[in-house]
Amino acid sequence: MKLSFYGTRGSTPTPGPATIKYGGNTACTMISQGDEFVILDSGTGIRVLGDELLNDKRPVNILLTHHHWDHIQGFPFFAPIYQLNREINIYVPKTEPRDDNAILAQMDKSYFPVNYRQLPSKITLKSIQKTCFDVAGFSIKCLPINHPNEGLAFVVSRDQKHIAYVTDNELFPELHQTTDYELWLAVLENIDVLIHDGQYFDFELHKKRDWGHSSVEQVLVLAEQCKAKKTFIYSHAPERTDDDLDEYFQRLIKIMPSINFDFAKEGLQFDLSDLKEF
Numbered sequence: 001m002k003l004s005f006y007g008t009r010g011s012t013p014t015p016g017p018a019t020i021k022y023g024g025n026t027a028c029t030m031i032s033q034g035d036e037f038v039i040l041d042s043g044t045g046i047r048v049l050g051d052e053l054l055n056d057k058r059p060v061n062i063l064l065t066h067h068h069w070d071h072i073q074g075f076p077f078f079a080p081i082y083q084l085n086r087e088i089n090i091y092v093p094k095t096e097p098r099d100d101n102a103i104l105a106q107m108d109k110s111y112f113p114v115n116y117r118q119l120p121s122k123i124t125l126k127s128i129q130k131t132c133f134d135v136a137g138f139s140i141k142c143l144p145i146n147h148p149n150e151g152l153a154f155v156v157s158r159d160q161k162h163i164a165y166v167t168d169n170e171l172f173p174e175l176h177q178t179t180d181y182e183l184w185l186a187v188l189e190n191i192d193v194l195i196h197d198g199q200y201f202d203f204e205l206h207k208k209r210d211w212g213h214s215s216v217e218q219v220l221v222l223a224e225q226c227k228a229k230k231t232f233i234y235s236h237a238p239e240r241t242d243d244d245l246d247e248y249f250q251r252l253i254k255i256m257p258s259i260n261f262d263f264a265k266e267g268l269q270f271d272l273s274d275l276k277e278f
Contacts, residue, residue, distance in 0.1 A: 001161050001272045003193060004030045007045020008264040010168070010199045010213070010235035011070050021242040023266020026070035027235065029195065031156050031163055036137045038156065040165050041065055042090075042103060045266065046074035054079050059087035061135050065167055066095055066151025067102035075103050076112050086121040091135065093128050093142075093152040100127055128152065143187055144178035145169040147212035155187065161272045163193040164228075167235050170197075171218050175210045181222075188226040192272055195264065196222065198233035201248065216248065220256050229275055231261040 007025035014024040026043030039046065039062045046062075053060065060080055065071055080086045092100045099105075104123070107116035116123070131142050141155040146169055153166040164187075171181055188194060199213035216233050223231040236245065245263045252261075262268075 001031055001033045001156075001158055001163065003163060003195075003270045003272070004032065005045075005232075005264050005266055005268045006030065006049045007041075007043045007074070008234055008236055008266050009043075009070070009238065010197070011238050013044050013070075014238045018241040018243070021265065022236055022240075022245055022263055025266055026073065027065075027167055028074060029165060031138065033137070033158055037061075038063060038135055038138055038140075040154065040156075041071045041167070042075040042078065043070050043072070044074040044077070047077040047079075050077070050079035050081075054083070057086075059089060059136070061089045061091070063091045063135070063140065063154055064093055064103065065145065065153065065165070066093060066147060066149060067099060068149070068168070071168075072103045072106060076107050076114070081119050081121045081123065084120040088121050088123045089126055089135075090123065091126050091128050094150065096150045100125055141187075143183070145212075146171070146173045146177050146179060148176060148210075150176075150178065155191070161192050163272070164188055164191045164195065166194070166196045168197050168212055169214060170210065170212050171214045171222065173210055173212070176212070184222065185226050188222070188228065191226060191228045192230065192275060193270070194219075194223055194226070194228040194231045195234050196231065197235040198263075199235045199237045216252065220252065220259050220261060223261060224256065224259050229260065230270070231259065232264040232270075233261065234264045236263065 007028035025045035027041040028045030029040040104116040139157040142152045196219045198216035198219045200215045202217045
């Protein structure tokens with residue numbers, strides 16, 4: 001399997017000279033193998049991915065973790081939705097309140113100049129009802145995230161390789177816990193690749209309780225305890241610059257040298273066949 005990051009930023013896009021290295025687009029990641037692929041989230045990063053898929057006739061399958069803007073706001077600019085009869089399947093998680101149509105509703109009323117009812121593609125919303133299901137040759141396992149309005153994390157598996165996509169998840173919440181830490185450890189045990197929300201650092205957490213995000217340090221402890229082979233810190237805070245992330249990376253590898261981790265970068269591709277023991 002191959003992992004490709006198209007958007008790694010949390011909350012809001014952050015274009016500009018200070019975010020070139022790690023990227024300013026919001027959440028969008030693709031997992032592929034051979035001719036098959038799945039897309040995780042539809043933040044602004046999906047626009048570039050859409051341009052790459054224009055000459056591709058394969059069905060598009062998008063797994064949404066939840067409906068907050070930074071995870072759906074790229075969809076109106078996703079070029080395949082403007083292709084005649086292009087098959088677009090969107091797997092929609094249960095949220096609170098329930099709003100399966102949220103990704104399309106942003107193209108309604110006065111919100112966007114093209115109404116979703118005018119789109120020539122064949123868009124199907126598929127409500128996620130099971131904890132395990134198959135999409136395009138991949139096995140998908142779901143787990144509820146600890147985040148306001150709820151949502152899902154996904155473990156994507158194929159050929160005995162496993163990638164966990166756990167964005168917008170607070171590992172130790174006070175108000176909205178749906179999955180406790182012990183269950184995260186059990187589900188993620190020996191995971192090949194862990195992609196996990198690390199929007200904050202420990203020193204910021206006291207101001208961010210129950211906002212639905214974890215600290216980088218918490219994620220690295222999780223990675224160590226679940227024996228993840230490779231970890232990518234995801235959902236970088238809007239105010240976080242390239243220099244900030246570079247500085248903290250150098251600090252953290254000195255503190256936790258046994259953990260194989262990186263800050264996720266827009267444009268980065270990672271092939272699991274190259275995965276070695278750290």
